[in-house]
Amino acid sequence: MxxxxxxxxxxxxxxxxxxxxxxxxxxxxxxxxxxxxxxxxxxxxxxxxxxxxxxxxxxxxxxxxxxxxxxxxxxxxxxxxxxxxxxxxxxxxxxxxxxxxxxxxxxxxxxxxxxxxxxxxxxxxxxxxxxxxxxxxxxxxxxxxxxxxxxxxxxxxxxxxxxxxxxxxxxxxxxxxxxxSSVNAFEIKIKGKGCHGSMPEKGIDPINTGMYIYQALQSLIPRSISATERAVLTIGQFISGDAPNILPEEAIMTGSLRTYDPDVCDTVLAKIKQILKGAEAMFGATVSYREFFTPFxxxxxxxxxxxxxxxxxxxxxxxxxxxxxxxxxxxxxxxxxxxxxxxxxxxxxxxxxxxxxxxxxxxxxxxxxxxxxxxxxxxxxxxxxxxxx
The missing domain is CATH 3.40.630.10 (Zn peptidases)
Known part of the structure; x- marks a missing residue:
């Protein structure tokens, strides 16, 4: 032995x-x-x-x-x-x-x-x-x-x-x-303009903006990363609103990105930021991105x-x-x-x-x-x- x-x-x-x-x-x-x-x-x-x-x-x-x-x-x-x-x-x-x-x-x-x-x-x-x-x-x-x-x-x-x-x-x-895997834990904050639900044209809907961002992020990995690479992008939290007849002022999404290659990580993070800029231009909301802690x-x-x-x-x-x-x-x-x-x-x-x-x-x-x-x-x-x- x-x-x-x-x-x-x-x-x-x-x-x-x-x-x-x-x-x-x-x-x-x-x-x-x-x-x-x-x-x-x-x-x-x-x-x-x-x-x-x-x-x-x-x-x-x-x-x-x-x-x-x-x-x-x-x-x-x-x-x-x-x-x-x-x-x-x-x-x-x-x-x-x-x-x-x-x-x-x-x-x-x-x-x-x-x-x-x-x-x-x-x-x-x-x-x-x-x-x-x-x-x-x-x-x-x-x-x-x-x-x-x-x-x-x-x-x-x-x-x-x-x-x-x-x-x-x-x-x-x-x-x-x-x-x-590496991990980048992030928060996306969407600042809109609140208004009464009967007049949505008077406001900027952060929920609608957030839904666009969410759907775009779900398509990001399979359309940006080779099938031979590995990456997981998860949105685990979406918070907004207090009443059924009011457009809220803001929405907050949190998520994480996990990869096994620094180049893949950099590519996905750059694409996320492009999506956020596009959402700002399309909906008129202000969208910010921050990471919770030093990425692993x-x-x-x-x-x-x-x-x-x-x-x-x-x-x-x-x-x-x-x-x-x-x-x-x-x-x-x-x-x-x-x-x-x-x-x-x-x-x-x-x-x-x-x-x-x-x-x-x-x-x-x-x-x-x-x-x-x-x-x-x-x-x-x-x-x-x-x-x-």
């Missing part, structure tokens, strides 16, 4: 204990005092020297006895501001929950730190382990970058992994190229490095490797993939009979997957350093 998998299986009771403690004590956002304290305590038990980055980020550098390059292994620690619906004995007791599986990521990475620290002779270079806050809001990775986590020593390869209940627990899926870029898997890691993971017994087309969700790991060659992996965590997905209050994750995740991280880091001097 692969020695890293064997050790991960031996450490599974500890990994489960870590996961359940973090699950029962979830924290959201960039400030995670309890989670930070717990992770630092566990790392110090291994005689490691974790450093705090920002308020709640944690970095621990494991230096091999031989010189070489640096691999960054990243996990996220934050929960979501929602309640969970299950009968788990360690369920959250507050209105926050690890319904995205970041508790498992954190527990897996604690185990990774222990296995690497026990096998320091295998490391030809450095492994920089990062525990990140604030992934859900898209702030954590940018904070790490701003604080210089990709430097001193300079990171040559970054690896992240996310649990998904859509795959079996002994499965790791990977995409070549776009692993997660696509998490891009470097094709060469991804194929290398897939080959390395073949050493792990009973691990099923699956090549996918990438997922439509978004990840702030994309900010890191813009700066260094990176690989984002999907770890299967399916619970039989539970068909819910990440962010559902009913979702469950299978703890059987955790040794496979830990072994994959370690095996990939050690082998990549050895073979890429």
């Amino acid at each position: 692969n020695k890293y998998l064997e050790r991960a299986i031996e450490l599974k009771p500890n990994t489960i204990k870590d996961r359940r403690h973090i699950h029962e004590n979830p924290e959201c956002g960039m400030v995670l005092p309890k989670t930070k304290e717990y992770v630092i305590g566990r790392l110090k038990e291994m005689n490691l020297e974790p450093k705090i980055v920002g308020d709640s980020g944690i970095v621990v550098l494991i230096e091999g006895k031989k010189p070489g390059k640096t691999v960054l292994l990243r996990c996220d620690m934050d929960a979501l501001p929602m309640e969970e619906v299950n009968n788990l004995p360690f369920r959250s007791k507050i209105k926050a929950a690890h319904t995205c599986g970041h508790d498992m990521h954190t527990a897996i990475m604690i185990t990774v730190a222990q296995i690497l620290s026990e096998n320091i002779d295998d490391i030809e270079g450095n492994v920089k382990i990062v525990f990140q806050p604030g992934e859900e809001a898209g702030e954590g990775a940018r904070m790490l970058i701003d604080e210089g986590v990709l430097e001193n020593p300079k990171v040559d390869l970054a690896i992240a992994m996310h649990v998904f209940p859509t795959h079996e627990p002994n499965t790791i899926a990977y995409a070549i190229g776009g692993a997660t 870029p696509c998490s891009y898997n470097d094709p060469t490095e991804t194929r290398k890691l897939a080959k390395y993971m073949e050493d792990i017994e009973d691990l099923n490797l699956v090549e996918t087309q990438g997922m439509s969700g978004s990840e702030d790991f994309g900010f890191i993939t813009q700066l260094v060659p990176s690989v984002y992996l999907e770890l299967g965590a399916k619970v039989q009979g539970n068909d819910y997905v990440n962010h559902s209050p009913n979702v469950l994750f299978n703890e059987v997957c955790m040794p496979y995740g830990a072994a994959a991280f370690v095996n990939c880091a050690v082998k990549w350093l050895k073979n890429n001097k």
Whole structure:
């Protein structure tokens, strides 16, 4: 048996204990005092020297006895501001929950730190382990970058992994190229001129303008983007009016654009703005566009490095490797993939009979997957350093 998998299986009771403690004590956002304290305590038990980055980020550098390059292994620690619906004995007791599986990521990475620290002779270079806050809001990775986590020593390869209940627990899926989509969340505000419904010619109808914009946006992807590309444009909100006999002053639409290629993203955004200008000219309304937050870029898997890691993971017994087309969700790991060659992996965590997905209050994750995740991280880091001097 692969020695890293064997050790991960031996450490599974500890990994489960870590996961359940973090699950029962979830924290959201960039400030995670309890989670930070717990992770630092566990790392110090291994005689490691974790450093705090920002308020709640944690970095621990494991230096091999031989010189070489640096691999960054990243996990996220934050929960979501929602309640969970299950009968788990360690369920959250507050209105926050690890319904995205970041508790498992954190527990897996604690185990990774222990296995690497026990096998320091295998490391030809450095492994920089990062525990990140604030992934859900898209702030954590940018904070790490701003604080210089990709430097001193300079990171040559970054690896992240996310649990998904859509795959079996002994499965790791990977995409070549776009692993997660970019996301641009936007608001379109249409300013018209209110009037009585009996005299619509006296006003400027923002609802009518909005309907034109909505229909034009629905035709945008299939008529502007090649069928070989992927893009999803969704309008999820359309708000206007207070009375049945009054033309309102304004209408507000909100939506999101998801793509896997920056050029496709730029093309669609330019087309959206052209449609809005056309609506202004046609109906006389004032139409504005703004984005809610800094857009998440696509998490891009470097094709060469991804194929290398897939080959390395073949050493792990009973691990099923699956090549996918990438997922439509978004990840702030994309900010890191813009700066260094990176690989984002999907770890299967399916619970039989539970068909819910990440962010559902009913979702469950299978703890059987955790040794496979830990072994994959370690095996990939050690082998990549050895073979890429």
